[in-house]
Amino acid sequence: MDALTYDEPTKAKKAILRKIEEQGEELAYLQRKARELGIPVLVVVEGLSAAGKGTIINQMIQPLDPRGFKVSCIASPNRDEQLRPFLWRFWRRTPSAERMAIFDRSWYRSLLDAKINGIISEADLKKAYADVRNFERQMRDGGTIILKFFLEISKKEQAIRLAALQSNPATAWRVSDAVLQRHGRYKDYQDAVEQMFKETDIEDQSPWIKIPSKSTKDATLKVLTKMVTALGKRVKEVKDGKPPLTASKRPSRPYFRNAPSLARADLSNNLSKEVYREMLGVRQRKIQDLHHEVYRLRIPVVIVYEGWDAGGKGGNIRRLTERMDPRGYEVIPISAPNDVEKVHHYLWRFWTEFPKAGHVTIFDRSWYGRVLVERVEGFCSETEWKQAYREINEMEENFRNFGTALVKFWVQIDQDEQLRRFEAREQNVRKKWKLNEEDWRNREKWKPYEDAVNEMFLRTHAPKAPWTIIEGNCKRFARIKALDVVIDAIETKIAEKSK
Amino acid sequence: MDALTYDEPTKAKKAILRKIEEQGEELAYLQRKARELGIPVLVVVEGLSAAGKGTIINQMIQPLDPRGFKVSCIASPNRDEQLRPFLWRFWRRTPSAERMAIFDRSWYRSLLDAKINGIISEADLKKAYADVRNFERQMRDGGTIILKFFLEISKKEQAIRLAALQSNPATAWRVSDAVLQRHGRYKDYQDAVEQMFKETDIEDQSPWIKIPSKSTKDATLKVLTKMVTALGKRVKEVKDGKPPLTASKRPSRPYFRNAPSLARADLSNNLSKEVYREMLGVRQRKIQDLHHEVYRLRIPVVIVYEGWDAGGKGGNIRRLTERMDPRGYEVIPISAPNDVEKVHHYLWRFWTEFPKAGHVTIFDRSWYGRVLVERVEGFCSETEWKQAYREINEMEENFRNFGTALVKFWVQIDQDEQLRRFEAREQNVRKKWKLNEEDWRNREKWKPYEDAVNEMFLRTHAPKAPWTIIEGNCKRFARIKALDVVIDAIETKIAEKSK
Numbered sequence: 001m002d003a004l005t006y007d008e009p010t011k012a013k014k015a016i017l018r019k020i021e022e023q024g025e026e027l028a029y030l031q032r033k034a035r036e037l038g039i040p041v042l043v044v045v046e047g048l049s050a051a052g053k054g055t056i057i058n059q060m061i062q063p064l065d066p067r068g069f070k071v072s073c074i075a076s077p078n079r080d081e082q083l084r085p086f087l088w089r090f091w092r093r094t095p096s097a098e099r100m101a102i103f104d105r106s107w108y109r110s111l112l113d114a115k116i117n118g119i120i121s122e123a124d125l126k127k128a129y130a131d132v133r134n135f136e137r138q139m140r141d142g143g144t145i146i147l148k149f150f151l152e153i154s155k156k157e158q159a160i161r162l163a164a165l166q167s168n169p170a171t172a173w174r175v176s177d178a179v180l181q182r183h184g185r186y187k188d189y190q191d192a193v194e195q196m197f198k199e200t201d202i203e204d205q206s207p208w209i210k211i212p213s214k215s216t217k218d219a220t221l222k223v224l225t226k227m228v229t230a231l232g233k234r235v236k237e238v239k240d241g242k243p244p245l246t247a248s249k250r251p252s253r254p255y256f257r258n259a260p261s262l263a264r265a266d267l268s269n270n271l272s273k274e275v276y277r278e279m280l281g282v283r284q285r286k287i288q289d290l291h292h293e294v295y296r297l298r299i300p301v302v303i304v305y306e307g308w309d310a311g312g313k314g315g316n317i318r319r320l321t322e323r324m325d326p327r328g329y330e331v332i333p334i335s336a337p338n339d340v341e342k343v344h345h346y347l348w349r350f351w352t353e354f355p356k357a358g359h360v361t362i363f364d365r366s367w368y369g370r371v372l373v374e375r376v377e378g379f380c381s382e383t384e385w386k387q388a389y390r391e392i393n394e395m396e397e398n399f400r401n402f403g404t405a406l407v408k409f410w411v412q413i414d415q416d417e418q419l420r421r422f423e424a425r426e427q428n429v430r431k432k433w434k435l436n437e438e439d440w441r442n443r444e445k446w447k448p449y450e451d452a453v454n455e456m457f458l459r460t461h462a463p464k465a466p467w468t469i470i471e472g473n474c475k476r477f478a479r480i481k482a483l484d485v486v487i488d489a490i491e492t493k494i495a496e497k498s499k
Numbered sequence: 500m501d502a503l504t505y506d507e508p509t510k511a512k513k514a515i516l517r518k519i520e521e522q523g524e525e526l527a528y529l530q531r532k533a534r535e536l537g538i539p540v541l542v543v544v545e546g547l548s549a550a551g552k553g554t555i556i557n558q559m560i561q562p563l564d565p566r567g568f569k570v571s572c573i574a575s576p577n578r579d580e581q582l583r584p585f586l587w588r589f590w591r592r593t594p595s596a597e598r599m600a601i602f603d604r605s606w607y608r609s610l611l612d613a614k615i616n617g618i619i620s621e622a623d624l625k626k627a628y629a630d631v632r633n634f635e636r637q638m639r640d641g642g643t644i645i646l647k648f649f650l651e652i653s654k655k656e657q658a659i660r661l662a663a664l665q666s667n668p669a670t671a672w673r674v675s676d677a678v679l680q681r682h683g684r685y686k687d688y689q690d691a692v693e694q695m696f697k698e699t700d701i702e703d704q705s706p707w708i709k710i711p712s713k714s715t716k717d718a719t720l721k722v723l724t725k726m727v728t729a730l731g732k733r734v735k736e737v738k739d740g741k742p743p744l745t746a747s748k749r750p751s752r753p754y755f756r757n758a759p760s761l762a763r764a765d766l767s768n769n770l771s772k773e774v775y776r777e778m779l780g781v782r783q784r785k786i787q788d789l790h791h792e793v794y795r796l797r798i799p800v801v802i803v804y805e806g807w808d809a810g811g812k813g814g815n816i817r818r819l820t821e822r823m824d825p826r827g828y829e830v831i832p833i834s835a836p837n838d839v840e841k842v843h844h845y846l847w848r849f850w851t852e853f854p855k856a857g858h859v860t861i862f863d864r865s866w867y868g869r870v871l872v873e874r875v876e877g878f879c880s881e882t883e884w885k886q887a888y889r890e891i892n893e894m895e896e897n898f899r900n901f902g903t904a905l906v907k908f909w910v911q912i913d914q915d916e917q918l919r920r921f922e923a924r925e926q927n928v929r930k931k932w933k934l935n936e937e938d939w940r941n942r943e944k945w946k947p948y949e950d951a952v953n954e955m956f957l958r959t960h961a962p963k964a965p966w967t968i969i970e971g972n973c974k975r976f977a978r979i980k981a982l983d984v985v986i987d988a989i990e991t992k993i994a995e996k997s998k
Contacts, residue, residue: 025929032932057825062817066830066863073826078578104826170788173795289669296672318561326556327572327603331565339838364565430524433531 016217023224024063030231031068031100037238038097038343040144041231044106047151048189049179050161051213056151057104059220060227069100074109083298083357085402086110086128087135091351095144096343107132108148108196115192116185127401129199134394136206141387142345145234146206149223150193151213155186259461260469261454265412267473269481276476280319283483288323290490291360295328297497298357300404303486304366307411308449309439310421312475316411317362319479320486329360334369346370346380346388347395354399367392371456376448389459396465405493406465407486410453411472415446515716522723523562529730530567530599536737537596537842539643540730543605546650547688548678549660550712555650556603558719559726568599573608582797582856584901585609585627586634590850594643595842606631607647607695614691615684626900628698633893635705640886641844644733645705648722649692650712654685758960759968760953764911766972768980775975779818782982787822789989790859794827796996797856799903802985803865806910807948808938809920811974815910816861818978819985828859833868845869845879845887846894853898866891870955875947888958895964904992905964906985909952910971914945 034041043060045053061069072093081089087107095101111128114120120128136146153161162183165171182189201208209226213219271279294301303320305313321329332353341349347367355361370392375385399406413421422443425435442449461467468485472478533540542559544552560568571592580588586606594600610627613619619627635645652660661682664670681688700707708725712718770778793800802819804812820828831852840848846866854860869891874884898905912920921942924934941948960966967984971977 029929054824054826058821058823061825062821065832066813066816067832067834071825071829080577080579102825168788170791174791289667292669292673314565317565322557322561324557325553326560326570326601327553330570333564333566335566430528 013217016221020059020217020221020224021063023221023228024059026228027060027224027231028063028065030228030235031064033235034100034145034231035068035098037235038143039231039234039238040095040097040139040142040343040345041100042095042139042144042146043100043102043227044108044146044148045102045104045151046106046108046149047213048153048158048186048193049182050158050165051151051153052161052216052219053104053151055216056149056211056213056219056223057102059216060102060223064100068098069102070095071102071104074103074105074107077110080356083300084354085398085404087131087398088351088354090135091348094139094345094348096340097143098343107135108200112189112192112196115195116182116188126199129196131394131398132200133202136200136202138347138391138394139345140205141391144345145230147227147230148200148206148208149226150197150208150210151219152210153213155183157214158183158186255458256461256463259457260410260467261457262410262412262450262469265469265471267412267414267417267471269471269477270474271476271480273476276480279480280483283480283487284319284323286487287320287483288325290487290494291324291328293494294360294405294490295358297494299490299493299497300355300357300399300402301360301490301493302355302399302404302406303360303362304368304406304408305362305364305411306366306368306372306409306453307470307472308413308418309442310418310425310434311411311413311472312478313364313411315475316409316470316472316479316482317364320483321362324360328358329362330355331362331364334363334365347391351395357403367395368456368460371459372449372452375452376445389456392460393462393465396460396462400464403493403497405489407489408465408467409470409482409485410457410467411470411478413472415443417473418443512716515720519558519716519720519723520562522720522727523558525727526559526723526730527562527564529727529734530563532734533599533644533730534567534597536734537642538730538733538737539594539596539638539641539842539844540599541594541638541643541645542599542601542726543607543645543647544601544603544650545605545607545648546712547652547657547685547692548681549657549664550650550652551660551715551718552603552650554715555648555710555712555718555722556601558715559722560601563599567597568601569594570601570603573602573604573606576609579855582799583853584897584903586630586897587850587853589634590847593638593844593847595839596642597842606634607699611688611691611695614694615681615687625698628695630893630897631699632701635699635701637846637890637893638844639704640890643844644729646726646729647699647705647707648725649696649707649709650718651709652712654682656713657682657685754957755960755962758956759909759966760956761909761911761949761968764968764970766911766913766916766970768970768976769973770975770979772975775979778979779982782979782986783818783822785986786819786982787824789986789993790823790827792993793859793904793989794857796993798989798992798996799854799856799898799901800859800989800992801854801898801903801905802859802861803867803905803907804861804863804910805865805867805871805908805952806969806971807912807917808941809917809924809933810910810912810971811977812863812910814974815908815969815971815978815981816863819982820861823859827857828861829854830861830863833862833864846890850894856902866894867955867959870958871948871951874951875944888955891959892961892964895959895961899963902992902996904988906988907964907966908969908981908984909956909966910969910977912971914942916972917942 031041045057047053057071061071070093074089077089090103090107093101093103111120111125111132115125140146162175162179166175197208200206209223211219211222293299305317307313317331321331334349337346337349350363350367353361353363370380370388371385374380380388396406422435422439425431457467468481470478470481470485530540544556546552556570560570569592573588576588589602589606592600592602610619610624610631614624639645661674661678665674696707699705708722710718710721792798804816806812816830820830833848836845836848849862849866852860852862869879869887870884873879879887895905921934921938924930956966967980969977969980969984
């Protein structure tokens with residue numbers, strides 16, 4: 001392998017080493033600038049065995065400030081990852097605005113291997129590439145620079161490098177049978193790679209950059225130069241006041257038919273204490289049994305609670321979970337993002353909380369905050385919340401395609417009922433903490449919130465991810481209805497799985 | 500199983516349900532107070548099969564604010580966990596000051612199973628219990644309330660409950676062969692549990708609380724009451740201005756013999772460019788080969804760099820890693836903790852970064868910040884940095900017992916050299932960012948820092964975790980020396996492992 005060396009260099013070697021050093025310094029400078037400006041950077045390094053991915057990545061990170069990057073090595077998914085949707089383990093590792101994320105192999109290698117080993121159908125592969133395109137578009141629209149390098153190596157060169165690895169006792173073990181098999185199927189891999197380029201080489205978003213890997217020094221210089229160019233361009237754009245987002249130009253999805261609407265909610269629904277107590281017991285025992293089935297059949301369950309302040313979400317969730325096994329469910333309360341969440345893509349914290357297959361995750365508020373509170377309070381730009389509908393639909397589609405039982409609740413109360421509850425909280429020492437200035441302020445924006453809620457219904461009430469309005473003026477009614485909807489959703493999935 | 504029910508309750512039942520509700524409300528109130536006051540709470544729920552751990556935990560969390568707790572279910576360690584020291588997976592889950600950590604089974608169950616299955620020697624078990632005691636003491640000294648519940652169940656009651664689970668189609672699968680085997684070995688478990696009590700029932704720190712589990716309602720009430728008492732006591736203490744730490748009363752370790760001292764460092768060491776270049780190439784190739792061996796033999800390597808500002812740590816690390824495979828090493832730069840780290844035990848972020856066996860982690864600054872910058876700048880109390888020596892020694896002992904190659908560097912320069920480098924940085928546009936006001940301020944505290952460094956050497960230069968001073972006035976010399984020390988440490992471990 002033509003590696004960098006510190007033996008007495010020739011003149012030509014010296015010249016290229018100097019250029020590599022210059023580009024490295026420039027990259028280190030731009031990395032700091034990108035960090036200051038909050039620009040996330042995602043770098044993918046792919047290539048067949050012995051193409052020199054490790055060496056190139058090491059050359060790439062040498063000049064960088066270690067505070068500013070993180071290398072993720074992608075091997076076969078572990079058990080935890082197998083129990084989540086395909087993109088989960090990659091979402092977890094997406095870059096924050098403070099750290100460049102460098103992928104040594106990525107979602108692409110996983111798909112190439114799946115194809116070569118015949119464990120994915122052509123139709124599913126097409127679908128997976130579409131998911132990848134959406135994923136990269138979401139990253140880009142979130143302001144991320146995406147650089148995808150493919151290190152090219154000929155079959156002959158691959159043979160030479162594998163032989164070199166085998167001849168060194170320290171590295172011989174790395175040339176495993178699997179590596180040799182891949183070498184034998186070089187042509188199949190080349191074909192699969194061509195398909196990959198065709199599906200995912202997206203100009204202005206995430207183009208592939210092919211790098212001949214014969215000379216490590218030339219490859220290093222080319223990679224560094226491409227990175228310097230891309231970072232330099234974006235740093236200048238942001239400094240010039242261009243918005244950090246390259247907004248998606250595609251139109252938003254059409255409205256979904258039959259979406260619910262707040263005006264149509266019948267808040268007079270109502271249950272007496274006696275009827276309620278009996279209905280509750282029956283349903284809680286049912287949920288308890290279903291929870292075991294869900295675990296046994298490895299069905300992931302995601303339940304979203306949205307609704308007005310004091311709508312009764314907390315008490316509703318408590319009744320839902322009261323008899324569940326705490327080993328198998330978790331309630332994730334969503335409030336303002338903390339400073340780690342703030343520097344990531346807004347969907348990052350929701351992806352990372354996706355339950356293991358067989359577990360139940362209940363979001364007390366959710367990703368819909370983007371098109372509700374963030375929209376109404378101006379915490380994100382109009383472009384951002386408008387493109388969020390599509391991003392959310394895509395994320396939920398990913399969840400559903402993984403076999404998830406997905407339930408989305410809007411707990412509805414009217415303004416009079418909210419006022420009654422606010423006042424009752426003020427009277428009660430034990431509950432006073434639940435109420436703050438912000439609740440009163442939000443109350444004054446009832447109308448803009450109502451508009452945002454109705455638009456959210458229209459744009460995200462997908463046939464397989466429908467919204468359910470829980471009429472909440474009577475808490476007892478609301479609890480029974482929520483239990484019924486969850487039971488129904490789980491039973492439907494169980495029936496599908498047992499077919 | 501005597502579970503809570505919503506059928507028409509009797510008078511006695513009503514009374515106990517009311518008490519449970521009262522204690523639950525009180526606990527919810529105290530949980531919020533504890534959170535406001537920054538008191539972490541760690542709850543362990545242990546017990547043999549069918550003792551009702553899940554039910555009790557669910558009763559415990561029902562009244563709580565979901566923002567304020569996290570349930571961790573401990574099963575067999577996964578691959579990632581097996582490649583780390585025993586306590587790693589528990590450290591990762593220790594409570595922050597914002598969230599109560601509830602363990603459904605814990606380090607105890609792991610040790611009980613290991614004993615029963617004969618996969619741990621009595622000597623190693625004793626050692627493991629000592630580690631557990633240290634771990635719990637560190638938690639307690641960090642201000643954490645520890646509550647350890649053991650749910651007692653008789654063999655007869657266990658048989659009844661297992662039969663009930665088997666008779667329900669939804670739960671029958673839970674009664675696995677392993678569960679039945681454990682039931683068959685009830686007596687062995689009881690003996691192992693007795694030993695566990697003897698080893699880890701520590702008054703004023705982490706006592707065991709035994710709970711008869713025959714009646715779920717009685718058990719629930721008892722657990723809630725104990726929690727209310729413990730939280731109430733601590734909340735009052737903290738409000739009364741008692742320091743949040745229950746400082747360990749045991750004396751600190753004696754000074755280690757043969758500890759290095761800054762005064763003895765010979766800063767005249769020096770290498771010419773030509774000699775350096777040749778030595779560097781040889782050593783980098785050596786490291787490259789050793790890195791493969793380290794991976795093959797699954798040796799974890801931890802390298803700590805401490806030293807003065809502008810001492811040359813960054814450049815030194817770069818030369819060390821230049822030829823390493825980026826898939827197998829990571830540089831962790833340590834600066835002020837972010838807001839997630841701030842609410843955890845100060846050792847938490849270092850434990851979580853412990854490398855997988857076979858990988859190399861280089862800390863650019865480290866846990867020693869506690870006894871250096873935090874001590875000198877007053878970021879922690881005197882009690883805190885004084886007890887840190889012991890805590891650090893214990894942590895490093897954990898690392899070493901796991902087979903870790905541990906190297907600790909202090910990169911030394913003198914004041915004149917530092918001044919020269921600061922001034923050179925000011926002149927260089929590309930390097931100016933490396934220098935800030937704080938660097939100049941720290942420089943004025945040279946003497947207190949020197950004292951802290953020397954005391955750190957004396958108190959943490961353990962025979963198997965020695966400090967090495969890297970004389971850094973000549974950067975070339977420093978780089979070669981660091982490489983030599985790392986090579987030697989790795990070769991020693993490889994020799995041990997290959998025996």
